[in-house]
Amino acid sequence: xxxxxxxxxxxxxxxxxxxxxxxxxxxxxxxxxxxxxxxxxxxxxxxxxxxxxxxxxxxxxxxxxxxxxxxxxxxxxxxxxxxxxxxxxxxxxxxxxxxxxxxxxxxxxxxxxxxxxxxxxxxxxxxxxxxxxxxxxxxxxxxxxxxxxxxxxxxxxxxxxxxxxxxxxxxxxxxxxxxxxxxxxxxxxxxxxxxxxxxxxxxxxxxxxxxxxxxxxxxxxxxxxxxxxxxxxxxxxxxxxxxxxxxxxxxxxxxxxxxxxxxxxxxxxxxxxx
Numbered sequence: 327x328x329x330x331x332x333x334x335x336x337x338x339x340x341x342x343x344x345x346x347x348x349x350x351x352x353x354x355x356x357x358x359x360x361x362x363x364x365x366x367x368x369x370x371x372x373x374x375x376x377x378x379x380x381x382x383x384x385x386x387x388x389x390x391x392x393x394x395x396x397x398x399x400x401x402x403x404x405x406x407x408x409x410x411x412x413x414x415x416x417x418x419x420x421x422x423x424x425x426x427x428x429x430x431x432x433x434x435x436x437x438x439x440x441x442x443x444x445x446x447x448x449x450x451x452x453x454x455x456x457x458x459x460x461x462x463x464x465x466x467x468x469x470x471x472x473x474x475x476x477x478x479x480x481x482x483x484x485x486x487x488x489x490x491x492x493x494x495x496x497x498x499x500x501x502x503x504x505x506x507x508x509x510x511x512x513x514x515x516x517x518x519x520x521x522x523x524x525x526x527x528x529x530x531x532x533x534x535x536x537x538x539x540x541x542x543x544x545x546x547x548x549x550x551x552x553x554x555x556x557x558x559x560x561x562x563x564x565x566x567x568x569x570x571x572x573x574x575x576x577x578x579x580x581x582x583x584x585x586x587x588x589x590x591x592x593x594x595x596x597x598x599x600x
Contacts, residue, residue, distance in 0.1 A: 328412050328425065328427075328522045328526060330412060330413065331375075331400055331401060331412045332412075332522060332523055332526040332527050333526075333527070334373075334527060335527045335528050335530070336373060336374055336375040336523070336527065336530045337373045337374050337530055337531060337532050338370065338373075338374040338375070338530050338531075338532035338533065338534075338535075338596060339374065339375040339377060339520075339523070339530050339533070339534045339535070340366075340370070340374065340375070340376055340377065340534075340535050340537070340587075341377040341378075341379055341516060341534060341535070341536045341537065341546060341552075342377070342378060342379065342536070342537040342538075342587060343378075343379055343380060343381075343512075343537060343538045343539060343540070343542075343543050343546075344378055344380040344382065344387070344390060344396075345380070345381075345382070345390075345539075346539045346540070346557070346559060346583060347537050347538050347539045347543070347557055347583060347584075347586075347587070348362070348378070348396070348537070348583065348584050348587065349390065349394050349396070349583065349584070350559075350582050350583035350584065350585075353582075353583070356394055356395055358581070358582065358583055358584040358585035358588070359394060359395060359396070359583075359584045360395060361584065361585070361588060362584040362585075362587055362588055363395065363397050365588060365591070365597060366397060367397075369597055369598055374530075374532075375400045375401065375523070375530070376397060376399045376400050376401075377399055377400065377401045377402075377403060377516075377519065378396075378399040378401075378402050378403065379403040379407065379512045379515065379516065379536075379543075379546065380402075380403070380404055381405065381406045381465075381498075381502065381504070381542055382404060382405070382458075383404055383405050383409075383457050383458050383460060384402075384404050384405075384409065384411070384421065384422075385457045386457060386458070387402065387404055401519060402422075403512065403515045403516070403519070404424075405458075405460045405462070405463045406463055406496060406504050406506060406510070406511065406512055406542050407506070407510050407511045407512040407513065407514055407515030407516070407545075408432060408460060408461075408462035408463045408506060408507070408510045408515070409424040409428075409429075409460065409462075410424055410425040410428045410515055410518065410519065411423075411424055411425070412425055428515070428518055429461075429462075431509065431518070432462045432507045432509065432510050433462075433507075434507075434509070435492050435507065435508060435509075436462060436492075436493075436507040436508075437490075437491050438461070438462075438464070440486075440489045440490070440491045441464055441486060441489075441491050441493050441505050442464060443489070444482065444485040444486045444488075444489050444491060445464060445466065445482060445485075445505060447485055448478060448481060448482055448485070449469075450468055450469045450470050450474075450475075450478045451466040451467075451468060451469075451478065451482070451503065452466055452467045452468075452469055453465070453466055453467075454466060454467060454502075462506060462507050462510055463504055463505070463506055463510075464504065464505040465502065465503070465504050465505075466502075466503045466504075466505075467501050467502065467503070468497065468501055468502075468503050471500065471501075475497065475500075476497075478503075479495055479497050479503065482495055482503075482505075483495050486505070492507075492508040493505050493506060493507060493508060494506045494507070494508050494510065494511060496511065496541060496542050497541055497563070498540040498541030498542040498543075498561065498563065499540045499541065499542075499561055500561060500562075500563075502540075502542070504542065511542070511545040512538075512542055512543060512545055512546045513544075513545025513546050513547075513548055513549050514545065516534075516536070516546055516549050516552075517549055520534065520549070532596060533551070533552070533553060534549075534551070534552040534553065535552070535553045535554070535555060535590060535591070535594065535596065536549065536552050536553070536554050536555070537554070537555045537557065537586070537587050537590065538554075538555075538556065538557075538560070538564060539556070539557050539559060539560040539561060539564060539583075540560065540561045540563065540564055541561065541563035541564060543564060544563070544564060544567050547564075547567070547568070547571075547576065552575070553575040553576070553577070553590075553594055554568075554575065554576045554577065555577045555578075555579055555586060555587060555589075555590035555593075556568050556576070556577070556578050556579065556586075557579050557581070557582055557583055557585075557586035557587070558578070558579050558580055558581055558582055558586055559582045559583065559586075577589075577590045577593050577594070
């Protein structure tokens with residue numbers, strides 16, 4: 327399925343989280359999102375690849391598309407990197423299917439039932455809605471904060487290890503917790519995508535810019551060779567990581583959400599006019 331999208335050499339790839347990165351839920355007029363859309367269409371859409379990488383399931387992504395004026399991405403990575411869609415929805419309304427090659431990679435060593443049982447032992451973990459429980463993702467709200475939340479994360483990791491489950495625990499936004507296969511994350515999903523890009527059409531000459539605001543975006547920033555933009559409204563866990571990894575390829579924006587992305591495009595001299 328990747329070949330249907332990756333059919334030409336792209337100049338540049340932009341990868342963005344959605345909630346509180348591309349989309350500012352406090353901006354009721356969507357001013358910064360409209361500004362980004364206008365810039366993307368005028369300077370990038372013809373020869374660049376737009377990728378949305380979100381913690382949302384496809385269902386909740388579709389709901390967001392109804393709520394705000396999001397552009398249509400060329401590639402959609404959902405459920406914290408565990409589902410990659412190269413297809414657009416069919417003209418008959420049929421939902422696109424996640425990439426089978428990526429799904430098969432995540433199946434290796436993944437024991438969803440055992441991970442579910444380990445999480446059930448911790449009363450501080452409250453399951454998120456049924457739509458967010460995916461084949462390769464279990465999602466919870468952590469009912470405690472701060473050091474108590476970090477303790478819950480550590481306890482869960484111990485229980486998963488004791489059960490022989492090779493899984494990854496991602497805590498983000500001060501509340502959200504996801505259990506994923508060991509080889510899954512937004513970063514691993516992006517690495518898979520970039521491997522497909524390189525194999526099918528070649529490496530983009532202007533590189534890759536990732537954009538995020540929370541803990542589940544950290545692995546995007548850690549992908550080798552990418553440039554990163556942390557929007558000014560980022561959560562403490564991402565700020566802490568960025569402060570610990572200073573680099574000329576890492577830009578800490580002074581503007582919120584899509585405004586920060588536009589600012590990063592200026593900073594890295596990727597945008598001609600803003």
